[in-house]
Amino acid sequence: MTAYAERKANLLRIVEGALRAVAPDPALRSAVKREDNILAVGGREYDLDRYDRVILLGAGKGSAAMAATMEDLLGDRLSHGLVATKYGHGLPLARTEVIESGHPVPDEAGERAAAALLERGADAGERDLVLFLLSGGASALVPSPIHGVSLADKQEATRRLLECGAPIGEINAIRKHLSRFKGGHLAETLAPATVLTLIISDVVGDRLDVIGSGPTAPDDSTFADCQAILDRYELCHRMPESVVRAVAEGCAGRASETRKAGDPCFSRVRNVIVAGNGMAVDGAAMAARKLGYTPVVVDAAMEGEARDQAARLIRLAGEYTLGAGCAPPPVCLLAGGETTVTIRGAGKGGRNQEWALAAALEMDALGTARERLAAMSLGTDGTDGPTDAAGAMAFPDTASGERSEEAGRALADNDAYTFFTRTGTLLKTGPTRTNVMDVAAVLVDPA
Template identity: 85%
Template sequence: MTAYAEKKARLLRIVDGALQAVAPDPALRAAVKREGNILAVDGRKYDLDDYDRVLLLGAGKASAAMAATMEDILGDRLDSGLVATKYGHGLSLARTEVMESGHPVPDEAGVRAAGALLERAADARERDLILFLLSGGASALAPSPLGAVSLADKQEATRRLLECGAAIGEINAIRKHLSRFKGGHLAETLAPATVATLIISDVVGDRLDVIGSGPTAPDDSTFPDCQAILDKYRLCHRMPDSVVRAVADGCAGRAPETRKAGDLCFARVRNSIVAGNAMAVHGAATAARDLGYTPVVVDLAMEGEARDQAARLIRLAGKYSLGGGETRPPVCLLAGGETTVTIKGGGKGGRNQEWALAAALEMTALGDAGERISAMSLGTDGTDGPTDAAGGMAFPDTACGERSEAAGRALAENDAYHFLDGAGALLRTGPTRTNVMDVAAVLVDPA
């Protein structure tokens, strides 16, 4: 058993604090209240007597859990519902049908889910109130390929974008322009119904046009932006021909753009964020404080290569460990956001596991200062990459001595999963039914 069992227990307490702070049920109940026939959503009141039907629609990793809460709030005033979520994240609900599909690479089940959602949206009428439940993962979970672009083409495009290290905003810009569902197109289909979208954000800056690729929000990105992304990552010769042609047709004005601000389809749509990454970081900070650590929030917009961000935070922790920080240990450094991994090896892992492995190597490089540091990086949805782990942990002994060379090889091969698993340093939470990007915590103990 590792000598750092107590530190591991502390990190797990911080994980629990982060996840509890962004659980869908309390987040929704804070934003949605019902008194009789008056439903208040983020401060705006809707008189249920004004509507013939109240319907739930949704997509994302948290959508089933969100629907469960909304069923309880609405009671028998809810007519029906349909949500699309990730495999293993579904629930058995009384009035809402739950469809499960693939993530991060879309599959045929997702195409069926998107088709069912669009069919119900097309049936919406002027005296309907639609509560749309949106959370991270919706882009992949509800694919609706446009024109000559097939599902297989979208799958390949998604893989290529993930592998090259493109940011989520760049990935979603491409997705929106290849979809009948995203980029405001769902709002267009729902019109003229009244729409209240409740959002759990998984995007740095909580940009409405990026979360779930913005099905009910105006889109600022354009076909020329998509072309620039393909050029930036030199993807034109690695993407399916249909995708390259679709972008070129859009740039030439031969394909319709996504819906933009000012379009009439948004006249009766309101988007409200009920939970986001900052809330998870705050929950982690509260848990750290309860453990006797002074929380220091370093970054709420952590982006870039996972290994680089890990090294940056561990080096800062080393400064605190040597007494050079603004606060004396015990200190908990916190960061939130979403990093990326440029895949160059053939290993297994995810961005949070790669972060943890790089953090362990950086601890070893710090020498004595690293002996007082432990760290974790968590994917709040409970899934980090194509693995059963939510992230990873790092301790002073994780990559020290004889393990250092093996750790370096694993990092070079993007094989953090197998190394951390062997070291007993994987984080496994199971499906959390929420998704607000990632939370990283670094504990610095006193000498």
Template identity: 50%
Template sequence: MDTKKLRDDALAIFNAGVKAVDPVDAIKRYLKLEDGILSVENRTYDLANYKGVYIIGAGKASAAMAQPLEDILGDRIKAGAVNVKYGHAAQLKIIRVNEAGHPIPDEAGLKGTKQIIQLLQQTGDKDLVICLLSGGGSALLPCPVDELTLENKQQVTKLLLEAGATIQEINAVRKHISRIKGGQLARLVYPSTLISLILSDVVGDKLDSIASGPNVPDTSTFSDCQHILDKYSIKQKIPAAVLEHLERGASGEIKETPKADDPVFKKTQNVIIGSNILAVKAAMKKAQELKYHSLILSSFIEGETREVAKVHAAVAKEILSTGSPVPRPACVISGGETTVTIRGKGLGGRNQEFALAAAIEIDGLEDVVILCG
């Protein structure tokens, strides 16, 4: 088969997956406004019952998600503020966009988060707050507890990333050194009504892991955080103030993050409007349209990037050799979130490492293209 055609088909299949989780399309699919009634999935909100609507959010796509909200709600929006990664801003009419650091939180992110908290101080029980969360939301909502600094949080995040901790483990620790994460944003929003619209980039779409679960009950504990630091043998590198805070929490001196029975969640709706599995299924549909025998290997792929790449290359070799698990022409699709353990002065980069590791394995094979994005 022509290599250019394989490459073009791979890009078309990938782009179909990306299009399926486009933030603008996702917002328009899930939010409808008719005669003053806002419909969100299986719930309705009579906007006549609310004094004002406020928009908050964080994530690489939060500004893009905010654009159609302004079109739908117009001047019903009293105010809004969202934090986005540098280079991901959008021109909005009402909602303030603050650019900040990702994956390591920075002072700009802290400033933007404090602006969100100040905005929430204007709201009451007759207001509606819509929160927009997407990939990167955890790093883009930094607000350490009072006794810790942003530098403390940056150090902890960097150490966990370099150690190869999973996103779930990183988020568990982030929650317990934050004023926002692990259901604590919902606590700040209360007693206002809260709608949380989520573009998930977390394997399995666990709500308490997406953006560190700012609007859902937290299932992790201070003790879990201590176990994570022990698991990766980085406790001796963690700032003393962070260790002291976690120890005080584990001993019951500091209040835990809100759990499922907390009353703040009675006025909260969380809706996933886009996810990994949705993108994977759309990619598969496009592959079938292009006449490929298609297989979703998994949407739960995790692990060390170079090892995962070797497994995908091995699947390609099996198809060439035996026609299993799908015959040629074949398209094998997977999704998930791998990790890279940084060594020496390496910078990391999961997609590049995956592509390079896979390329080494398939070197010399004909009619094989691997795309990672």
């Protein structure tokens, strides 16, 4: 096996390790136990005999897979269910209806899904237990615009926020304030039922108010925060007029805020995280160790521009080739989190592909040291941007020689997908039915 083939195989094994660690079924079965009619979750027990109905609701890229596990755990005790997930992520379920909808830009199917979830939620009573399955992507998958803001307006607002490179916390702050579902509003609808939300987190720091825009969690953000975000990215003149007006009305106190801590609607709500990015990074580290690499977690909360974060990690890898790292090669440098891309060009790609392209260019700048490196960046949901790839891999020759100029043009045009299609080093996993942000790895081999 050539050095290239071996490194590629090693990167793919690390990808497999990361995804295996955050698959919904084992994550849920580790967090949720049932013995007879007792459901045990995170040190608390729920006696199913105390409830008239057990209702399953959910939203997110992992919601169908999560529902399959919960159907198995609950058996005949489950009354009925409804989950919304991304196109292509659904599964045939026995007692749970699945609605597929658009992501990252919301669509009409998602609006119908949100309405159906709210309708079923409003039907829940004081003697019902509602299990809400929340995973990444929920913010886009279940749009429920406030009065005066159309779905088309929310679609345009989402596009503008994605294009400007705003981090997910800021994007979701605005989403929450334009929604009848997010920002604790679902909890308000579900009251007075007992609510247990089981969460696969796709947010750095696992902030409950940001994951899926916090449908069952208190919200710390305000309309004033939303106005500051619009001002920071100079969006006031590029956003739909209805969105700018809704934020201004909220700032003036003429619109209701999202639900805040201490609101009675949260008195019977519990939010439990069952999987997150740290588990994926740990899974990648375990796979790397089995391959003979010493895993080094460089950044467990990677944020910022994808190209900048890639360059930083490759420069650090260059230091390891000189013996300046904390361990001698072979080493696997790892980072987890979610970067952003400020769209400047008209190309096709996603943040993980852009990360890999920037990594390839930075490798080329290292000279002969690049021959000892290989890198990849993976979107754990299996979809990176509006493409069929989950990310991409970079090798010593990816952006060297004649390819260097082509790679530079592709990066400037945000066209990583086209570039990596030519090199044949896209990562394609298909829908993983989970989502815990991204995992990046750089292999540093011995001299």
